[in-house]
Amino acid sequence: MSIPLSLIIKELESTPDSILSILSTLHYDKSILLNITKSETNHLISRTLNLTKSPDAYNKWCGTNLIRVLAENYTILSNNGIVLLEQLLTNLENYNHTIDRKILTSTIEAINFICKQIRGKPTLTREILTPKLPTIITKYLDNIHFNPLLVIDSLFILVKHHPTTFRPFGNKLASRLTGFLNLGEFTSFPEKLKQSIFKTLAILPVIEKAEPEVQWENNVRNIIKEVVSILSVYNEFLNLNDDADIKRLFQKLPSAEIDSKKLLEPLNLDVNQPKSLFQISSNIEILLNLLSTYLKVETRFSVRVPLGLIVTLNELICSINLRFVQFKFDVRDDALKSIIKATTLKNQFNAVKLLQELALVYRGNVLPHLTNILSYLEVLIPFKNKKIDFNELLINEELAVALLSCVESYLSLVGNLGDSSQLLRFVDTSLLLVEPRLDSSLAPAAVKKVDQPQGKNNKKKKNTNSVAMSDLLSHQHLFVESINSGTIKVVRSFLSAIISRVNLPPTQHYKIMRYLILEAVNAKYYSYEKSVSPQLRNLLINSVLYPGFEKVSLLPIVSQLIPQDPLLSVFTNPRFPPLPIYVKKVEEPTELAGFGDNDEDEEVVEEKTTVEDDSEPSAKRRKTDHGEASASTENGDASVIPAKPEDIEIVDEAKVFVTKEVSSEDVISFPSEPVVQEVKRVEVVTTAPVPAPVVAAPSVDVAESAAGDDSDFEMPEIDLDGDSDDDE
């Protein structure tokens, strides 16, 4: 739907009925703004400005969004950009909490969009953006508390693209952001906002005039030091010094000096208020997340990443594990103990997340540490009596899932891992996580307790507040706890990574295969479309591609479960690759070289056969070509086809080789009338390879055409069978 310009201008005279159609018209119908006359432009701009200036919220909102769309047009942007931007800035300046929040977001979005349009264009930047940028930054900083997410994201972009202009505001922004970090409620901020704050803090070193990379590295090292000094608090509760490894790690890692400036305010712990201990894990969470953001936010300069230090830091966090470290004697309070345990688990969770980020960004460079990392991740799996502690695992499902996802990322860096012993526990964990879970209240002990008669006297008194729990026994299936879909997803992709990279011992291998066949059959049965989810499909395909120790291939099962999979079809109908071929021209004395090739890249081929005339649309040609190919092959399949005895040998060759993939540009043979024309054109093709480029070496050229030409063109006449017999 396109509205004519005159109507738009009329509509904008006062409060428009709906601005959306106007916005989409102006955006999609570029011709409106391209063919606009001078007076119409003035009209449009002044009406837009009027709307934007209006005290009415809806009008203001309409005007602001109109500016955003108008800024898409370069002419308007260069002629009226300053006025539009100034109006938006005035609106931003006058903003206060009594005004609708939508005005603020729209205004900031419009300013961001104008900045984005201008960025990179030198004159516009010089004339419009650079003079206004300090004002924009100040206004953004002033309004940060109204919509922190949007404003901080916008500031991030400004820092990233205009580090020099941003320099005077760097400290102000940094202090504002660290202020957010130190708020008690920071941990409950929405995840997006947290990320955006971290991201902006992490990019700030870019505004440094001299050696931003030094600033970056210092910041990273300071964060690590701060984490280490917070971790040392555990010394007060746990006998960390009993563990030689932890002691060694503490000694190796740098710790912050007492009087050094820290990002976060000092901890304020009180053993009598056990809740205050959660500060440890929340501060570590903030620091580790910030560190992880530092390590993944792009830098415009090369930086020195202390990767070893970070890996060691994570090792330390994972080593503070209550399975191996004892509480000090004076810590007796159970609440205190469980809180300390919870904080260590939380730290481990954050460390595992950081490790995963490392794998995603630094890829190969983390591999020298792989064995080390896997071994300290392995001990995070709760273990009791030589078995995985299922209950403990479920309590910390989040940690277990993060762990699997992290191990998967590391595995995917490796093509093939010979040694599977380090991974067995992870495999067992993953399978346990997707086992059907009964509601914990269904545990025999719990049932017994509730059902037990309280005593003889109470026997007859019916408790009206509680209902009998007979449902537990009669409808047991209703009490099966459903497994988190996130967990299932992670487990499946973990298993997929495992079977494609590791040769598992038969026990684990069969367990996995059993799991996935059962899952697939169930999923298929209960799906109306009779299909399985893409993830499960992927897992099934991997189980065929990587059979492991399996003697019996899963191919028959899997090909029935997902019958229409193109990849499996290659397995069930094995074939050879299509070969380069000659296409025999019977009518013509010369043959042409057919580059029968499965490379889909037609452009390259076209470059090679530049002489070819493209008079016929390629789609049509392909069609005719395909028709021709399938006609000659009878069943256009490229698998091993025994030839019909009546076929002559040359045709037989074509039959075996020509597939659908044969590039149409090269194999041009038409039975119908245009054939003659085509072939004539193609005749040039055969000579084409030689002349033009070879000019550089004339001697070769001559020799080549002398030696090459006739042997070349005679070639196809020699029958192939005889040739292959020779080789036998």
Added chain:
Amino acid sequence: MDESVFYIAEGAPGDKHSQESFAAAASSHSSQQHASFRQADAPLNGAVLTGTGQGERLIAASKGKALLTVWSWGKEGSDQKIPVPEEMKCLASCGQPDLGQTSSSHTVPSFRVPWLLAAGSKSGKLYVWELASGNLLCVKDAHYQEIATIEFSRCGTYLVTAGHDARCMVWKTLDLISAYTKDEHATKPYYSITDNTLPVMTVQLSLAGLANDLRLYTGSRDGTVRIYDVATRTLVTTFVLNHPVESLAVDPASRAIYAGLNNGLVRTIELYKVQNSVLEPVGGNKKIVTVDHDPELKHTFVHHQQRMAGGADAPVAVTQVKMSFDATNIISGDSLGRVFASNVVTRQVVKAFAPCNSPISRIYVDTCPVESVNASLGSTKNDKKHRLIPQLKRVLVSNDPIEHLLYLEIPNGEDEDEDFEAWLAKKSEEELEFRNLSTINTTVKEVPRAGEVGELQEKLEKVAQAYEELRGKHAELIEEHTKLLSE
């Protein structure tokens, strides 16, 4: 899109300081020259080109010196000379491993280096450096004699070395680089191949998405080309040729091998043939296949045998063979310094590149967008400090992981730009918030509150009236007063 062919030569023997040598990258489809590197030469297989286009580098081993020289794409002069423990004979680099499905896409940063650099020395030692840190992760006595060539598998999982001691070794990259966790000396080769009797000059690894499909092709001076299955560590096929094999190229779809021989011929070895009217694979099952003499030159490229006018009578060897992107051309270089692109079906020369003065030691073929290879368009914002690669360490990295320090530019993750549709949808939601959807119109009208205001109004009127009266009286009195005064 253009296909760029890079080639470098060994350098004339008398030319001590490589004054006459150059390496070049040129289009295989047009006459365009993409880049050139001055004073660049390298021993056979002794150069690595990290990629094509701005920000990529050429690393070459120096002749007779324990040095590696680094050039940046687009700059003719060399950037860096890096001393290494001993004279290197061959080099190979390995890109970052692919994360597969979990990967998040990053844009290419302006400063980038491959993951690993492997070098084989004259004494048969294998060196592996991590380029981002310069750490020497591994030194290994891999061969008894000079290492002839090193090759990484595309996935980076395996590293293959072949040497003049007629052996060929397959290593697991992970074993070699686990410097922090394992005793380096305990690393054993994954597969040691001792089937050849003369130096193995060339190895190729097939492109395999599945680790189980990986094939290793070796070419040796004893005139054999062998195919091994890497996953099962077995010999699959042996091809026996009439002449020593100097170089190999394998069709990307594994349909044929192109073997460069030391008599100037490039021989096509087909891996599939029509046998009794049925397409069959050649070899397999440890078969030994004799590649026949080819008097009719049906499977042979002869153009390297053509002598240049007035050239010496020394035998010509084909030192390098590579395949083009669409596998319809082979790019081959010979010991006279000539490089040709020739069609695999017609065996005609499609293009001859500007010749070098000495044997071609390395060829790379890469396909890339046209603008990326054009030196003038690329950004050269990187100053020297942010362009040079870290110095390669000459001593083995200590086994303390804490010292692992990377020097790199963190790549930019995907920038999610809000598209207009999404923006419009958001605006439509916002507009809805302005609308009044309820049946009640809540516009506030100023209605006077009857009781109080009316009363006040009445009062006001009364007061005003009284005031008017009072004022009238006052005026009358004043008038009277003035009258009295005047009298």
